[in-house]
Structure formats: C-alpha cells, structure tokens
Amino acid sequence: MTEQQPLLHMQGITKEYFGNRVLTDVCLDVNRGEVLGLVGENGAGKSTLMNILFGMSVIGQTGGYAGTICIDGKEVIFQNPFDALKAGIGMVHQEFSLIPGFTATENILLNGEILQDNIVTKVFGPRLKTLDLPEMRAIAEKSIELLGVDISPDTLVSEMPVGHKQFTELAREIHRPEMKLLVLDEPTAVLTESEAQVLLTSLRRLAATGIAIIFITHRLQEILDICDRIVILRDGQVVKEVATGDTDIGQIAELMVGRSVGAKSASTSGYDKDTETIVSLDHLWVDMPGETVRDVTLEIHKGEIFGIGGLAGQGKLGIPNGIMGLYPAGGAVTLHSKPIRLNDPAAALAAGMAFVSEDRRGVGLLLEEALDWNIAFTAMQAQNKFLRPLLGGLIQWRDDKAIQNVALEYIKALDIKCTGTDQRAEELSGGNQQKICLAKAFAVQPDVLFVSEPTRGIDVGAKSLVLESLRTYNRKNGTTIIMVSSELEELRSICDRIAIVDEGRIAGILPPSATAKEFGLLMIGKLKNEENKVESHE
Amino acid sequence: MNRIRAFVDKAGWPRIIIAMLLLSLFIVAPSVGVRVDQSMTNTIVRFGMNGILVLGMVPMVQTGCGLNFGLPLGIIAGLLGATISIELGLTGLAGFAGAIGFAAPFALLFGWSYGKLLNRVKGNEMMIATYVGFSSVSFMCMMWMLLPYRSPKMIWGYGGSGLRTTISLEGFWIHILDNFLTIRIGPNFMFPTGMILFFVFMAWIMWAFFHTKTGTAMTAVGSNPDYARAAGINVDKMRTIAVIMSTVYGAIGILVFQQSFGFIQLYNGPFFMALPAVAAILIGGASVNKANITNVVIGTILFQGLLTMTPSVINSAIQSDLSEVVRIIISNGMIVYALTRVTRKSR
Numbered sequence: 001m002t003e004q005q006p007l008l009h010m011q012g013i014t015k016e017y018f019g020n021r022v023l024t025d026v027c028l029d030v031n032r033g034e035v036l037g038l039v040g041e042n043g044a045g046k047s048t049l050m051n052i053l054f055g056m057s058v059i060g061q062t063g064g065y066a067g068t069i070c071i072d073g074k075e076v077i078f079q080n081p082f083d084a085l086k087a088g089i090g091m092v093h094q095e096f097s098l099i100p101g102f103t104a105t106e107n108i109l110l111n112g113e114i115l116q117d118n119i120v121t122k123v124f125g126p127r128l129k130t131l132d133l134p135e136m137r138a139i140a141e142k143s144i145e146l147l148g149v150d151i152s153p154d155t156l157v158s159e160m161p162v163g164h165k166q167f168t169e170l171a172r173e174i175h176r177p178e179m180k181l182l183v184l185d186e187p188t189a190v191l192t193e194s195e196a197q198v199l200l201t202s203l204r205r206l207a208a209t210g211i212a213i214i215f216i217t218h219r220l221q222e223i224l225d226i227c228d229r230i231v232i233l234r235d236g237q238v239v240k241e242v243a244t245g246d247t248d249i250g251q252i253a254e255l256m257v258g259r260s261v262g263a264k265s266a267s268t269s270g271y272d273k274d275t276e277t278i279v280s281l282d283h284l285w286v287d288m289p290g291e292t293v294r295d296v297t298l299e300i301h302k303g304e305i306f307g308i309g310g311l312a313g314q315g316k317l318g319i320p321n322g323i324m325g326l327y328p329a330g331g332a333v334t335l336h337s338k339p340i341r342l343n344d345p346a347a348a349l350a351a352g353m354a355f356v357s358e359d360r361r362g363v364g365l366l367l368e369e370a371l372d373w374n375i376a377f378t379a380m381q382a383q384n385k386f387l388r389p390l391l392g393g394l395i396q397w398r399d400d401k402a403i404q405n406v407a408l409e410y411i412k413a414l415d416i417k418c419t420g421t422d423q424r425a426e427e428l429s430g431g432n433q434q435k436i437c438l439a440k441a442f443a444v445q446p447d448v449l450f451v452s453e454p455t456r457g458i459d460v461g462a463k464s465l466v467l468e469s470l471r472t473y474n475r476k477n478g479t480t481i482i483m484v485s486s487e488l489e490e491l492r493s494i495c496d497r498i499a500i501v502d503e504g505r506i507a508g509i510l511p512p513s514a515t516a517k518e519f520g521l522l523m524i525g526k527l528k529n530e531e532n533k534v535e536s537h538e
Numbered sequence: 539m540n541r542i543r544a545f546v547d548k549a550g551w552p553r554i555i556i557a558m559l560l561l562s563l564f565i566v567a568p569s570v571g572v573r574v575d576q577s578m579t580n581t582i583v584r585f586g587m588n589g590i591l592v593l594g595m596v597p598m599v600q601t602g603c604g605l606n607f608g609l610p611l612g613i614i615a616g617l618l619g620a621t622i623s624i625e626l627g628l629t630g631l632a633g634f635a636g637a638i639g640f641a642a643p644f645a646l647l648f649g650w651s652y653g654k655l656l657n658r659v660k661g662n663e664m665m666i667a668t669y670v671g672f673s674s675v676s677f678m679c680m681m682w683m684l685l686p687y688r689s690p691k692m693i694w695g696y697g698g699s700g701l702r703t704t705i706s707l708e709g710f711w712i713h714i715l716d717n718f719l720t721i722r723i724g725p726n727f728m729f730p731t732g733m734i735l736f737f738v739f740m741a742w743i744m745w746a747f748f749h750t751k752t753g754t755a756m757t758a759v760g761s762n763p764d765y766a767r768a769a770g771i772n773v774d775k776m777r778t779i780a781v782i783m784s785t786v787y788g789a790i791g792i793l794v795f796q797q798s799f800g801f802i803q804l805y806n807g808p809f810f811m812a813l814p815a816v817a818a819i820l821i822g823g824a825s826v827n828k829a830n831i832t833n834v835v836i837g838t839i840l841f842q843g844l845l846t847m848t849p850s851v852i853n854s855a856i857q858s859d860l861s862e863v864v865r866i867i868i869s870n871g872m873i874v875y876a877l878t879r880v881t882r883k884s885r
Contacts, residue, residue, distance in 0.1 A: 326768060346770030355768065363764045368828065369757075377758055378769040380751065387751055396751035 005073045007032050007212045008053075008181055013067035015048055015059070015236075022048050023065070023236040030181065035203060035213045037227035037244075039220065041256055041311075041486070045236040046216050050183050054091050055084045071180075088180035090173030092187055096165050098172075100158035105133075105140040107157055108172040114139070143175035144168075146209075147202040163195035170199075174206060182206065183214045188222060200226045218311060220249050220524055232256060253520025257488045278302040278480050279448055284331035285504075286315070286322025293318035293329075294504030300448075300482060305474055307495030307512075308484045311523050315504040316484050317358055320450035324348045324355040326363070335448060349382035354446035356437045358453035358484070360430070364437040367426035371418060372400075372407035374425050374436050379406075379443040410439035414469055431462025438469060449473075451483045455490060467494050488519055550823050556840045563847040570854035575727040577847060583716070584842040586733035587795045588814065590740050592838045594787030595819045599829040600748070601780035602760035603656055605819070608667035609812035611652055611674050612788020615644035620793060620802050621701065624710055625689045633711040634797060641789040648674075649785030653778035668812075675809050682804045705802040712800045733798060740790065741831050747783075756780055760827050817841055 006029040015023040023045045030036050040046050051058060052065050055078025059065060068075050071087055078084045084091075098107050114136050115129035140153040149167050157165060166187060173182055184203075188196040196219075204226055207213055215227060223230055224244055232240045232255045240255050279300040286293035293315040300306045310316040322329035325345040333340045341347040348355075357363040366374050379385040386402040389395070407421040414435045418428060425436060434454060441449055451470060455463040471494050474481050485491050491498050492512040499509045500522040507522040546554060567574055591609065598606045619641025628636040652670060659666045683700040687693055692705045706712075718732025747753045759766040759776045767773050792811070796802050819829055822837020 324768070344770075345768055346772075349770045357768060359764075363762075363768050366758055366761045366765050368761050373754075373758075377754070377765075381755055381758075382770045384751070398749050398751065398754050400749075 006030060007072060009070040009073070010049075010053070011068045011070070013049065013052060013065060013069075015045075015052060015065040017062050021236060023052075026067070026233070026236070026238055028231060028238070030212045030214060032180075032212055033207050033210045034229065035207050035215055035227045037223035037230040038214055038216045038233065039218075039223060039230065039252060039256055040233035041488070044233040044256075046233055047185065048236075049233070050091065050185060050214070050216070053084070053183065054078070054089060055080050055082075085176075086178070088176075088178045089183065090176070090179055090181070091183040091185070092166070092169050092173060093185055096169060098157045098165060098169060101156065103154050103156055104144070104151055104160075104168050104171070105137050105153040107168055108140045108143060108153075108175055109136050110172070112176065139175055140171065143171040146174060146205065147171060147199075148205060149198060149202065163191050163198075166191060166195075166199070167202075170202070174211070179211060181212045181214070183216075185216045186218065187215075188217055188219060196222065218524065220252050223252070224249065249524075250517050250521065253524060254515065254517035257516045257520045257523070275302045275304070278336065279482070280334050281319075281323070282332040282334075284319070284322060284329065284333060286318040286327050286329040288315075288318040288321050288327040291315050291318040291321070292504050293322055293501075296331075296501075296504075296506055298499065298506060300480060302480055303474070303478050304496040305471070305481045305483060305494055307491035307498035308482065308501060309486070309488050309491050309498055309519070309523070310501035310507070312486060314501050316486075316501040317452060318504070319501070320355055320452050320482065320484055321357075324353065324450060326355075326357075346382060349378065349444065352447040353450065354378070354441040354444040354448075355450040356434075356441050356452060356454060358456060360433055360437055360456075364440075365425045365433060368424060370422045371411070371416075371425060371428075371436060372403045372421040375407045375410055375439045375443055376403040378440055379445075382444065385443075406443055407439075410442065414439055415465070429458075429462075431458040431466065434458055434462070434466055435469070438466065442473060445477075446479060448480045448482065451481060453485055454483065455485070455487065463490070470494065488516075488523075552821060553823060553836060553840065556821060556844065560840060560843045560847060563844075563851050566855070567847070567851050570851060572850050572854055573726055575724065577850065579726065579728050580846045581839070581843045582734070583728075583730055583798060584846055585838050586716075586730050586737055587798045588791075588818065588842055589737040589834065589838050590787055590791035590794050591811065591815045592791075592818045592822075592834045593737075593740055593744055593831075594784045594791055595815055595824070596744055596829045596831070596834060597747075597756065597780040597783040597787075599819070599824055599827060600760045601756045601777050602763060602827050603777055603780055604664040604667070604826055605816045606667060606781075606784045606788070607664055607812050607816065608652060608670040608674075609784070609788045609815055610671035610808035611648050612645055612785035613792040613808035613811055614674055614678050615648050615785065616641045616789035616792035616796075617678075617802060617804060617808070618644050619789060620796060621687060621692060621705070621804075624692055624705070624802075625687055627689070629710050631711070631714060634714045634793065637711070637793050638790055641793065642786065645786040645789040646782055649782030650778060652785060653781030656781055657774045657777055671812055672809070675806065678808075679805050701804055703803070703805050703807075705804070707796060707800050707802065711797055714797050715794060716798050730798070733794060736794060740787070741834070744787075745831055752776070752779065814841065814845075 008028070008030040010026065010028040013023055013026040014021070026045070026049060038046055053069065057080060060079070070076065076087055078087070099110070102110070114132040116132045118130050120128045137153050144151050144153065144167070147167055147170060149164070151160070151164050151167060155164070157168060160168065170187070173179065188199060191199060200222060203213055203215070215223065217223060227244050230242050230244060230247065230252065231238055232252060234256065277299045281296050281298045284293060284296045290313055296319060308316045308319060318327065321327045322342070323333050323340070325343050325348045329342045333342060335351050335353065338351070340351050361367060366377065376386050380387060380398070380403070384396065386399045386406065388397045388399045390397045404421050410416070411418060411421065416432050416435045416439070418432065425433060428436065438454070454466050454470065458466070467490065470481060470483070473479055483491065483495060495512055497509055498512060500507045500519060502523065502525045507525065510518055510522070564574060564577065567577055594609060594612060595606050598604065619637040619639070622640040623633050623637035626636065655670065656663050656666065685701070687701055692701050694700050694702055715732040715736050716730040720731055721729040748757060755766065755771045756776045756779065758769070759771060759773050763773050766776070792808070818837040818841040819833055820837065821841050822833035822835070824833040824837070
C-alpha cells in the first residue's frame with residue numbers, strides 16, 4: 001500500500017432508525033485496486049452502511065445519517081443513487097435488478113445507450129435518436145470479456161442461468177468508464193461453487209485494473225481468498241480491521257458473533273440435565289419459504305430454555321412454525337411422549353404448546369383490535385377460557401369482564417405501557433407489542449412455549465425486559481421455553497443449551513459457555529461431522 | 539372546541555355532511571309544500587324495509603369477505619320461500635312464517651355453496667360476489683318461467699304457466715309486520731312498530747352472535763386471518779358461516795321488504811338490491827373489513843332518508859322533470875364522496 005489518499009474515506013458514520021441505533025461511528029477506508037471484505041452477522045449494519053454510501057432514499061426518509069463520506073479526498077453527499085453512480089460507485093444487489101425480456105447488451109447499457117442521429121432527429125429533436133446497436137454490442141462484449149466469462153451479448157436475460165445473470169449485472173456496473181468503486185452485496189450467494197470461483201477470479205482481475213471493490217459475503221473462505229483487508233462489523237460498530245494474511249476463519253467467526261462473554265451466561269444453573277424429555281422431534285421437515293427445515297432430530301428436556309440459532313435462511317424459524325402447524329411439515333413431534341398432529345394449529349395449541357411468532361405484526365397481533373382481545377383470544381379459542389356457557393352450553397358467551405381482568409393482570413405483570421385495555425394494538429411501540437404477544441402466549445399457560453425472534457426490531461431497553469420476563473416465567477412456572485433468535489448473544493444470555501441450525505439441519509448443540517469461535521464455526525457450516533460437535537468442548 | 543373535534547372524529551365527516559343535508563331537506567320541505575310528518579313516516583318505513591338487508595352485510599364484512607355484492611342470492615332464496623308459501627295458499631302470519639321457513643333451507647344451501655366459492659377466490663371476493671349475484675338472477679329468470687307453480691294468483695293469465703313479474707301480496711301477508719301495534723298520529727304519521735321490532739330482534743341476534751365464541755373468532759378472521767389461523771381457528775369454516783348468515787339475512791330481509799311493499803318482484807327484481815344496501819352500510823361508517831350494528835342503523839336512516847327526501851323536496855322545488863336527474867346526481871354523488879372518505883380512513 002502506498003501512502004496515497006484513499007479512494008473512499010468514510011468517517012464517523014452514525015445512523016439511527018426510529019431511535020434504534022444501527023451504526024455507531026463507523027470509519028472505513030478503501031484504496032484503489034483494493035478488495036475490501038466486509039463481514040458481520042445479520043443486522044450488524046452492513047447493508048445500512050452500503051445504503052448510506054449509495055445514497056438510497058430509505059436513508060433520507062428515515063432521518064439521514066451523521067458523519068462524512070469523501071471520495072478522492074472531496075466530501076460528497078449523495079441525495080440519490082444517481083449521484084452515487086455519477087461519482088463512480090456501482091452496486092450489485094442480492095436481488096437481480098435486470099429486465100428479463102431484454103438481452104444482455106440491452107441490460108448492460110440500460111440508460112447508457114449509445115445513440116446516433118438520423119433524419120428524424122433533425123426535425124423532432126434528440127429524443128428520437130436511434131440506438132447504435134453494433135457499438136453497444138461491442139461495449140457489452142468488452143465488459144463481459146473483462147470478467148472472463150463466456151456470455152453471448154444477445155442472450156435474453158430470462159433465458160440465462162442464475163450465474164450468468166449475476167455476471168451480467170456485474171458487467172453493467174463495470175462498463176462505465178468512470179467506475180471507481182464497486183460494491184458487491186453477497187454476489188456468490190446464488191452461485192454454484194465453480195461459478196463463484198470464476199467470479200472471484202474476475203474480481204481480482206478487476207481490482208488489478210485499479211477499481212476498488214467492497215465485497216460482502218457470509219462465505220468466509222471467499223473473503224480470505226480474495227480480499228486484501230477485512231473489516232468486521234458487529235452491532236453497528238467496526239470491531240476489527242485486519243489484513244487477510246494476519247487472520248484465519250476461526251478468528252473472523254469469533255469476532256463476528258462474540259461480544260465479550262459476560263457473566264450473564266452463568267445464571268442458567270437451574271437446569272438439570274437428567275430431567276425427563278418433554279418434546280422430541282424426529283426427522284422433522286418443514287416447508288417454510290426461505291426457512292426450509294430438512295431433517296431435524298432433537299430432544300428437549302422439561303423446564304429448560306432451549307435456544308436455536310443460526311444464520312438467516314438456514315431454517316431455524318421453520319422449526320417452531322412447523323411444529324405449531326403454520327407451515328406444511330412432516331416427520332414426528334411428540335410432547336409428553338404423545339404424538340402431535342402436524343399441520344393443525346388447533347391440535348398443537350390443545351396439546352399445551354404456545355407460540356410467539358417472529359412476524360409480530362403479520363401473525364402475532366390483531367392490530368385493529370383492543371389489547372384485551374389480543375391477549376385473551378388464543379386462550380379463548382383454543383381452551384374455551386373466558387367464556388360463559390349459556391342455555392346449557394349451547395351458546396358460548398364471551399365473558400368480556402374476565403377478558404379485561406386477565407388483560408389488566410398481564411399489562412401490570414409485564415409492565416406494558418398503554419392507555420388501557422381498550423387501546424388498539426397498532427398504537428403501541430414495538431417493545432410493548434412484543435410484550436402483548438408474550439402475554440397472549442402466557443394466557444394459554446402452555447407446557448412448552450416457542451418464542452421466535454422475541455427481540456427483533458425493538459430497542460435495547462425493551463430487549464432486556466422481554467428476555468427477563470421470559471426467564472422469570474420459566475423459573476416461576478417451570479415452563480419449557482424454546483427460543484429461536486438470530487442474535488447469538490441473546491441466546492447465550494438466557495438459554496441452557498443452544499442448537500445451531502445450518503442448511504435445515506442441526507449443525508451442533510453447545511452450552512452457552514462455549515466460545516464465540518465454536519458458535520461461529522457451526523454457523524458457517526465448517527463443522528459438519530458428528531465427532532466434532534459438542535464433545536470438542538465438554 | 540375540543541369536544542366538537544372529538545365528535546367529528548368519532549362520527550366522521552361523510553355522516554355529518556349527509557346528516558346536515560338530510561336535516562336541511564326536512565327544514566326546507568314545508569316551504570315547498572311537502573309534509574314533514576309524511577316524509578318522516580316514509581323514511582321510517584323505508585328504514586324498516588331495508589334494515590335487515592343492510593344488516594346482512596355485517597357478517598361478511600366482519601369476516602373479511604368484503605361487502606356482499608352477492609346479496610341477490612339470498613334475495614332469491616327469499617323469493618323462493620315467498621312463492622312456495624303462496625303456492626301452498628298460506629295466509630296471514632302463517633304465510634309470512636311459512637315464507638321464512640321455506641326460504642331458510644334454500645338460503646342455507648345457497649350460502650354454503652357461495653361460501654365455498656368465495657373461499658377459493660380470496661382477495662377477489664367482491665368482484666366474484668358481484669358476478670354470483672348477477673348470474674344467479676339471470677339463471678332464476680329462466681327458472682321463474684319453468685318451475686311448476688300452479689297458483690292462479692301468481693302465474694300469467696294467458697298461457698297458464700310461468701310466474702308473473704310482480705305478484706301482489708294482497709290477501710296473503712301484506713303489511714303483516716307494518717300493521718302490528720302500529721302507532722298512528724293524525725292522518726299522515728304512521729309508525730310501523732311491528733316491522734321496527736322485527737328489525738330490532740334481528741339486530742339483537744346479530745349482536746348476540748358476535749358476542750359468542752364463534753362470533754369472536756369470525757371478527758378475528760376478518761381482522762387478521764394469519765393471527766386467527768395461528769390461534770387454531772379454521773378460517774375457511776368461519777368465512778363459510780359468515781356467508782351463510784349474510785345469505786339468510788338477505789332472504790329474511792327481502793320478505794320483510796315485500797310485506798311492507800305489498801308485492802313480490804321476480805325476474806330482474808333482485809338485480810340491483812345489493813347496491814343500496816352496500817351504500818347504506820358504507821355511509822353508516824363501516825369499512826371494507828369492519829362493520830357493526832350502529833353502522834347499519836345510522837347508514838340506513840341516512841341513506842333511505844336521502845332517497846325519500848330528495849325526490850319529493852327537489853321535485854316540488856324545481857317543478858320540472860330535471861328533478862330525477864338532480865336526485866340521482868346528489869344521492870350517488872354522496873355515495874361516491876362517502877366511499878372516498880371511507881377508504882382513506884380504513885386502509
């Protein structure tokens with residue numbers, strides 16, 4: 001590295017979403033011809049950082065950001081992606097932003113078409129210029145060639161294999177002569193291994209021409225293969241910036257997931273390994289879009305708090321959703337050694353299980369109804385609570401008084417901030433809505449409680465309150481709690497055992513005291529073989 | 539000032555504006571020679587005639603099936619009940635009760651299959667419902683000709699087969715509810731106690747139903763079907779129950795309408811019955827997925843009041859054939875205005 005000015009210099013970037021701080025004082029330098037790896041857990045702030053760099057409108061709409069961005073030493077403020085494009089920043093998103101019915105050439109030169117004059121333009125002006133197709137084809141060919149792949153510029157995007165689409169998108173970004181900095185957000189996620197190899201090679205070749213590249217991926221091996229430097233983000237902060245040569249996968253994984261392991265994890269001593277099994281899953285599969293569970297076999301002991309973690313999309317959310325009958329599932333689930341009928345939410349509830357969904361607004365709440373209904377409804381329907389039989393049980397009359405009482409009780413117990421039981425659920429803040437969801441599940445008085453992403457989208461203070469009430473409930477009533485969360489630290493703070501899910505299977509089960517490195521390695525699928533699982537630690 | 543604003547928020551501008559218009563029509567009425575007491579009688583009678591049909595909108599709206607544009611289906615069930623009752627020569631209270639009794643199984647059957655259909659077209663209920671209503675009316679146009687009715691009171695005088703387009707209820711059960719405990723004040727004011735009581739009874743049943751376990755479940759289904767499913771509720775079953783209820787209320791509603799009107803209207807009669815009911819409940823403040831009895835009562839009074847008052851008052855005021863056009867523009871314009879306000883509030 002020479003002592004030149006960095007191409008991109010981000011200084012003190014701070015961003016809040018509705019009072020929820022997602023980036024804190026992030027500094028980042030990228031030099032010409034350098035490949036910088038950006039890694040971090042889901043929600044660490046990678047995407048937000050890139051959205052800020054690219055001037056995405058979502059940033060402006062949510063109150064802008066603090067800090068400065070300099071390109072070639074000059075401060076820039078991008079109002080929209082067009083400004084960023086003009087400044088020479090290109091971005092390839094996870095989702096394909098290509099027009100399926102257009103050819104590769106047309107997509108690559110979209111809105112940058114080469115035009116030529118004709119007779120009509122003399123009369124009607126430049127809007128009627130025609131396309132210089134041969135010239136466009138040549139440009140497209142050149143930029144595809146630069147990537148080192150073999151795509152005909154005349155192929156329709158709709159007829160391309162997934163890998164080629166990704167390359168087309170890359171070609172679109174690099175054909176522009178002013179291109180200086182390329183941001184790739186998980187470009188290899190959809191590629192096969194060999195395609196990913198080709199992509200990585202072409203990225204190196206691009207970097208050699210002087211283009212700087214910011215590379216975001218979950219596949220840590222790729223980062224090590226092609227990056228010069230690695231920046232690790234955690235909870236919106238840069239925790240470490242290292243040269244690739246000075247590190248290994250284990251260290252990166254540890255830095256990604258592990259905060260300092262506090263004394264909190266020690267507080268789970270109440271769990272006794274020898275208690276009876278309450279729930280057992282046998283070769284469970286769940287067809288939940290985006291969270292497919294392939295083959296999960298688990299035994300969960302009575303009275304424990306069992307954590308399920310893993311990266312997004314690996315199937316951890318599918319497990320509770322499948323057991324509770326919300327998505328098509330197969331295999332066997334038994335509770336108290338009695339089989340549970342799958343694909344039937346009523347049967348799961350009747351057996352004594354309750355579920356707090358990760359989709360709070362979509363599944364968890366009746367947004368337009370009052371709080372008392374929200375809290376009492378599931379218990380009323382599944383267990384005939386809060387009902388008064390009339391005419392000898394012929395009519396099940398709703399007992400509004402009892403509903404209100406139970407609602408008041410939980411509002412008090414969980415310290416829910418609201419104007420009263422008749423307030424509508426949509427008017428509450430995220431944290432209080434989550435407490436309503438918990439109250440709903442508590443009102444069922446389940447033997448087994450599934451809690452999915454209980455702290456997603458709520459602020460730090462509310463997070464600890466929610467976790468605390470879960471632990472209290474577990475202690476007081478001996479309820480078995482199965483908690484699914486993307487935040488490993490949260491699982492480690494309250495769970496007795498933690499299973500990590502990878503590609504729809506259990507990659508391993510660890511005690512909360514295991515090191516961040518062990519968790520990290522399980523998450524990225526490095527330890528597949530059985531021998532290396534738990535025993536390595538115990 | 540704050541109290542006024544709170545009232546406006548609660549009542550909603552469309553209702554306040556329409557109520558003002560209605561009030562001003564009543565105030566203007568005497569000066570153009572329209573009797574206020576007679577107008578009030580008309581408004582009340584029309585309210586009683588249409589109230590139960592509007593009430594029939596509630597279960598489907600509450601369950602998230604949208605507005606019941608397929609109301610003609612229920613009306614056809616009612617017409618079948620009415621014609622069978624007359625065919626059997628039942629008169630008086632027995633005739634009316636018989637009509638309801640014969641209509642009920644048809645309404646249950648129609649409602650059940652209509653509900654099954656709507657469960658297959660989730661998200662497009664209202665459009666499909668409109669087609670169901672229209673096509674069933676067209677189908678019945680053929681059936682009224684072909685069904686083997688024999689009663690000379692109902693079939694065409696010439697040819698001797700097929701039902702007439704309008705059948706008089708004179709001598710059967712005309713005004714059977716209207717005339718029950720009627721209160722008359724002076725020559726021009728009449729309060730149809732029986733009919734209003736019947737409406738209150740039907741509204742009470744609806745209110746009570748929504749206070750039961752099933753009714754609560756139905757409301758939740760309309761509010762958030764995913765939530766309801768997660769609570770172990772069979773969403774499709776709840777929707778089917780709602781559609782059956784709407785259809786049964788449609789059947790009973792048309793019988794109440796007929797006994798006051800004095801005639802059974804067949805063939806294209808049910809064609810446009812759904813629209814006034816839909817307009818009424820929307821004006822009453824219901825949204826596409828929330829409705830209650832208050833919406834029904836207020837909406838029906840306002841809408842039917844407007845329909846009663848505009849022709850008579852404006853006819854007298856303008857003294858020309860233009861009045862009909864003006865009436866349509868004002869009443870439909872009001873509906874459109876109300877609908878725009880309603881959608882903005884509810885979604």
